[in-house]
Amino acid sequence: MDPIKESLRSFILAEYLLGESPANLTDQTPLRTSGILDSMATLGLVSFVEKTFGVMLDAHETGIDNFDRIEDIAALVARKKLGQ
Amino acid sequence: MIPLGTDLNTSHEELQQAAIDFAKDALGHDMIERDREQAFDRDDWQKCAEFGVQGMPIPQEYGGLGLGILPLIGVMEGLGYGCRDSGLLFSLNAHLWTNSIPILIYGTEEQKTRWLPPLCDGSLVGANGASEPDAGSDIFSMRTRATRRGNEYVLNGAKTFVTNAPVADLFVVYATIDPALGPMGITAFIVERDRPGLNIGKHMEKMGLRTSPMAEVVLEDCIVPIDNRLGREGRGVEIFECSMEWERGCILGSFLGVMRRQLEGCIAHARSRKQFGKAIGKFQSVANRIVDMRVRLDTSRPMVYRIGELKEQNKTAVLEASIAKLYVSEALVQSALDAVQIYGGYGYMTEQEVERDLRDAVAGTLYSGTSEIQRNIIARSLGL
Numbered sequence: 001m002d003p004i005k006e007s008l009r010s011f012i013l014a015e016y017l018l019g020e021s022p023a024n025l026t027d028q029t030p031l032r033t034s035g036i037l038d039s040m041a042t043l044g045l046v047s048f049v050e051k052t053f054g055v056m057l058d059a060h061e062t063g064i065d066n067f068d069r070i071e072d073i074a075a076l077v078a079r080k081k082l083g084q
Numbered sequence: 085m086i087p088l089g090t091d092l093n094t095s096h097e098e099l100q101q102a103a104i105d106f107a108k109d110a111l112g113h114d115m116i117e118r119d120r121e122q123a124f125d126r127d128d129w130q131k132c133a134e135f136g137v138q139g140m141p142i143p144q145e146y147g148g149l150g151l152g153i154l155p156l157i158g159v160m161e162g163l164g165y166g167c168r169d170s171g172l173l174f175s176l177n178a179h180l181w182t183n184s185i186p187i188l189i190y191g192t193e194e195q196k197t198r199w200l201p202p203l204c205d206g207s208l209v210g211a212n213g214a215s216e217p218d219a220g221s222d223i224f225s226m227r228t229r230a231t232r233r234g235n236e237y238v239l240n241g242a243k244t245f246v247t248n249a250p251v252a253d254l255f256v257v258y259a260t261i262d263p264a265l266g267p268m269g270i271t272a273f274i275v276e277r278d279r280p281g282l283n284i285g286k287h288m289e290k291m292g293l294r295t296s297p298m299a300e301v302v303l304e305d306c307i308v309p310i311d312n313r314l315g316r317e318g319r320g321v322e323i324f325e326c327s328m329e330w331e332r333g334c335i336l337g338s339f340l341g342v343m344r345r346q347l348e349g350c351i352a353h354a355r356s357r358k359q360f361g362k363a364i365g366k367f368q369s370v371a372n373r374i375v376d377m378r379v380r381l382d383t384s385r386p387m388v389y390r391i392g393e394l395k396e397q398n399k400t401a402v403l404e405a406s407i408a409k410l411y412v413s414e415a416l417v418q419s420a421l422d423a424v425q426i427y428g429g430y431g432y433m434t435e436q437e438v439e440r441d442l443r444d445a446v447a448g449t450l451y452s453g454t455s456e457i458q459r460n461i462i463a464r465s466l467g468l
Contacts, residue, residue: 018467032266038464039224039267043321046268059261059318062268 004053004074011048012070016041027071032064042067049073055080096155100162106135107166115168115295119440122287122294124251128172133206137163137176142188147201154392157337164341168437170444171295173338178247178296179203181331183210183256186272186323190315195274199254211252213243213275213301214324220245224267224321228303230259235310237261237273239281239303245451249284249299253277256327257303258320270320274312281306292443325402331452332405333391336412339448340388343381343416346423346441350374353427364426373422380415387411403465410458413448420445 009025016036017025031037037045046062049055055077061067066076110131118125132138140156142148151159163173184203187195202208219226228241239259246255254276260269275282285300315323351374354365364370387408394401420442424431431438449455 039321040325041464042267043319043325047322059265059268059271059316062318063262063265067268 002074004077005070007052008045008049008070008073011052012036012045015044025070027074028069030068031070032068045073049077053077053081055084096158099155100158103135103159103162104166106131107163110135111163111167111172112169115437115440116434118169119171119294120434122289122297124175124295124297125169125172126251128169129175129209130206132172132176133204138179138184138206139204141180142184142200142204146188146196147204152392153334153395154389157334157388157392160334160337161341161344164338165345166341168440169295170338170342170441171293174293174335174444174447175209175248175296177331177335177338178212179210181334182212182214182327183254185330186256186314186327187274189326190272190319190323191274192311194311195314199274203254208253209248209251211246211248211255211301212327213246213249213255213257215245216242217244223324224270226258226260226270227263228257228259229263230261230271230273232261233307236307237310237313239273239275239306239308241303242285243301243303245288245298246301247296247298247451249301250287250297255282255301256314256323257301258324259303261317265318267321268318270324271317272314272320272323273308274314275303275306275308279306279308291446292440293447294443328452329400329402329405332409333388333395333401335448335452336384336388336391336408339412339416340381340385342441342445343377343384343419346419346438347374347377347381349438350377350423350426370426373426377419377422380419384408384412384415403462406453406458406461409452410455410462413445414455416445416448417442 005027009022012031013020013022013025032042046057050057061076066072111128136149137159139148140151140159141153143150167173184200187199191199203210214223216226216228228239228243230237230239239257241259243257254274257273257275258270259273261271262269281304283302283304285302288298288300290298351365354370354374355363357364365374391401391404391408394404423438424442427436427438430436433439
């Protein structure tokens, strides 16, 4: 079990998917393009990632390509931590 | 005077009373004519600065008074009660919450030192450029572009509904560094009025708040140095939402004052106006309207001061601000309608200065997020 992915999943379920079954939020579930995260929620998730994992995200790293699915976000975090 | 609640301690009540006395004495003269002419009163703006209004939430080291948010809401309530120029109060609120506060919270030390003292002392008027012709409630679909070029950004786009634009000296403008990034591309910039490429467009005539000037702002190859960027690239949404949270909470303080003034005026009118041989307040249909006005005021006050209490504790008040904005702005419209009805035909006449409060009140359900947007925010908090 990837701790980064589980941390992201717990945060998203608690903040933006109240009452949703954890099984329905997979690593591949689109978050922004599906409407689960609106602009403020996306910003909240970016702030959570920066604070929780101690990384700084550039604006260009928070586009749909890098920041729409848990697996993409976790991969981005891993790359950033590797580069520190 | 309708008694205050228990939201303010003694020193804050004294401050509020000072604001009432100041507003009654110094502000809001010749309102019928200035409303008709859509005339902003720069002298009154300066008087407000000398009283300390523009510096209320700004720390003393940057030229302000460093007031906490609770006394600040109390002063706003006092100004709403004592000042009949709701347009001036709206301009002051736009200046404070969408220009000074973002610079205070997100600005660099150099930006704060440079801009906050003149924003406090009245020599600069602040404005905020966020809405666009095709980006109103859907604010983050904005098209204004900020293109990075070395140590500069080039801004291109058009902003609309910019309060204070015709008289403003300093703008906080939002633009996207890349539309493909969606909301995460929105970035805030400080733009001086005299910067080449910033042009004030047509003056926008409004139904109410007519003494608060509004215009479009056009940015055409407007070059701003990187030092004018406010906060990080792509974090404009956070700055904008912070502005809205402050504005939604604090502007409502002045609504409370207006509601108190209306209520007292209606009570006095209902006692003195006689029809069918007795004071109209003795008719239940009139008395009940006044009772409803009182109930709206008393249910609105705790909502507004709760925002202040939360922010004094450094807690977020996004939800509480939305609930209060929705309820109090719509309560103000209903009470203003009731006031017109209580005054009857005279209430519909400009000379009575009752109908203007109604025209001014309607805007409250639109700016800082419409009532519909507030409901969306509240629904989101419920997991819907």
